[in-house]
Amino acid sequence: MSGYKIDDVARETGLTKRAIRYYEEIGLIPPPERSGGGTRQYTRAHIEQLQRVISARDVLGFSLQEIQEYMAYAQELTGHRELYPQLREPERQLEKLREMDGTLDAQLRKLDEKASKILAMKEELERFRKRVTAGIARLEAEDRQSEYDNMEGTENEK
Amino acid sequence: MSGYKIDDVARETGLTKRAIRYYEEIGLIPPPERSGGGTRQYTRAHIEQLQRVISARDVLGFSLQEIQEYMAYAQELTGHRELYPQLREPERQLEKLREMDGTLDAQLRKLDEKASKILAMKEELERFRKRVTAGIARLEAEDRQSEYDNMEGTENEK
DNA sequence: CAACATATTAACGTTAACGTCAACGTTAGA
DNA sequence: TCTAACGTTGACGTTAACGTTAATATGTTG
Incomplete structure (x- = not known):
């Protein structure tokens, strides 16, 4: 119940401890509470957010800077789900x-x-693979053929 | 007919001249012919290859190093489509x-x-967007409502 | 053919995203 | 309580992917 230490987070996310602190430093995750x-x-929220960061970094190829901006948006959105509707300058x-x-x-x-570019590249790779x-x-067929040839040869020797 | 100069390639690909030379330097494109x-x-082949490099870099987030390896494979494959079958050490x-x-x-x-991560992220963004x-x-409905209120008010004033 | 835009190499500079190391404090277990 | 393992903060190092600048050669246009 007492939360996760940095090494736990590292194991679960696959990030290094250094990277986790760095991500905090540049504002990708909120600074966690500290012990005495x-x-x-x-x-858990930190871990989940880090996983989303990783996903955005890997999949979208966004820079951490871009991800930070995106996160700010998401934050604003989820925060305002309850906060915004409460009037205050509707325009x-x-x-x-x-x-x-x-x-x-x-x-x-x-x-x-x-997504569509990934699809295109997949198709190209699949074409390559078919040829391979x-x-x-x-080659395997030729290999078997030469084995038969050899067997026939030895049989004839008997 | 006389081929493209580096500035032409830069314009058509969106890369800088420096980047183009760098890509040649690290083996992403074959060294082009030189004038006297x-x-x-x-x-054109250079340009097309550069466009594929860009696509791989942007879309897949591959490092140039990874792209270089991939290109080498592709090269080997397309080259060997005719070259390989011609016997020579079948094993x-x-x-x-x-x-x-x-x-x-x-x-x-x-x-x-x-692809699946992209899909997941798309769904998340779409959920966000629905809320927005x-x-x-x-808000627009409330806006119209207050307009009606105002109109009623002015009508009463007549 | 003069002059002006482009090209080339060489070399050093820059930024992001961490890695690594040192010096030191904290926590957990025997 | 002692110690081994883990955590923290600087601070400097590293790599990829170019940017920038300088000095020089080349291409092109009136």
Whole structure:
């Protein structure tokens, strides 16, 4: 129940301890609570956020800087799910929301583009692979053929 | 007909001239022919290869080093489509081909993983977006409501 | 053919994203 | 309580992927 220490987080996320501290340093995760002595005490939320960071980094190829901006958006969004509706300058709200909508739309388009390019590359690799497996099959067939030849040869010797 | 100069290639690919020379330096493209004076003369093939490099870099997030390895494979494969079958140590051939098959399989797995992560991220963004559009709709409705209120108010004033 | 835009090499500079090391405090277990 | 294992903060080091600058040669245009 007492939260995770940095080494636990490292094991679970696959990040190094250095990377985890670095990610905190540049604002990718909120600074965790500290124990009396100063040891960082992470929560499940930290781990989940780190996993999302890793996913964005690996899959999207975003720089950590870009991810940080994206995270800020997500934060604003989830935070405002309850916070925003409570009135307060409704015209500014609308403006903000429309801006978010546009950004999200752009991100989604980028994702679609990536997905389709990945598909294209997959098809290319699969074509390559077919040629390779065909080559293997042919060589193996030739191999078996030469074995038969050899057997016939030895049988004739008897 | 006389090929492209580096600035042409830069314009068409969006790379800088420095990057193009660097890509040649690390073996991502074959060194182009030179004019009498030493000016690089690129062909369409160079441009196309650079575009594939860019795609792999941006979309897959591969390092240039990884891309170089991949390119080498592709080169070997397309080159050997005609070259390999012509006999010459069939046992080494089989070994090579099996190795290629394994590598291609691993690459394909990586691509699948990326694709599924992209899908997951898309879904998350779409959920976000639904909340945003819902928020917009609600605010607009409230806006219209207050307009009606105002109109009623002014009508009463008549 | 003069002059002005482009090209080339060489070399050092830069930024992101950590790695590594030292010096030191903290925590957990026998 | 002692100690081995783990954590913390600097601070400097490293690598990839180019950027920038300088000195020099080449190509092109009126």
